[in-house]
Amino acid sequence: MATADDIRAAIEFAGADRRVDPRRIVVAGHSAGGWGSLIFATLYPQTGIAVVNFAGGRGSPSPGVVCSEDVLVAAMRLYGPRMRVPSLWVYSENDMYFNPQLSMRMFEAFQQGGSAATMVRLPAFGADGHRVFPDASAMPLWTPAVEEFLRSARVF
Secondary structure, three states: OHHHHHHHHHHHHHHOOOOOOHHHOEEEEEOHHHHHHHHHHHHOOOOOOEEEEEOOOOOOOEOOEOOOHHHHHHHHHHHHHHOOOOEEEEEEOOOOOOOHHHHHHHHHHHHOOOOOEEEEEEOOOOOOHHHHOOOHHHHHHHHHHHHHHHHHOOOO
């Protein structure tokens, strides 16, 4: 929730510029930011037109450790039905923080509410696929999926 509030504050700040339309924002984040982007879009449905979640999740203090997987899944089951914009979920096969099984459980729970969500599973990347977004060398892996998603969401 705190991350969602931070995103809201940033959009409000940007919205002070008359060239920015807060109803036409694409919210994207990585890890805790990806998680927060999803929550933001469910709490503030009037803002934004799409969400890109890169390896989103919370409660993983180190590789291979997640404090409570079932709580993450339950949260997505709760927030998924509130989503009013399309979302793209991008995870790698070797994400050491939110492994493929957990990310799929979260995604499926989120989708149960009927939200327009799409999952993209990228191939393994380096020693830890959780770094697939912040590592610029991985851009060719995820850029085509993001571009296609943004086109389908009518962002451009």
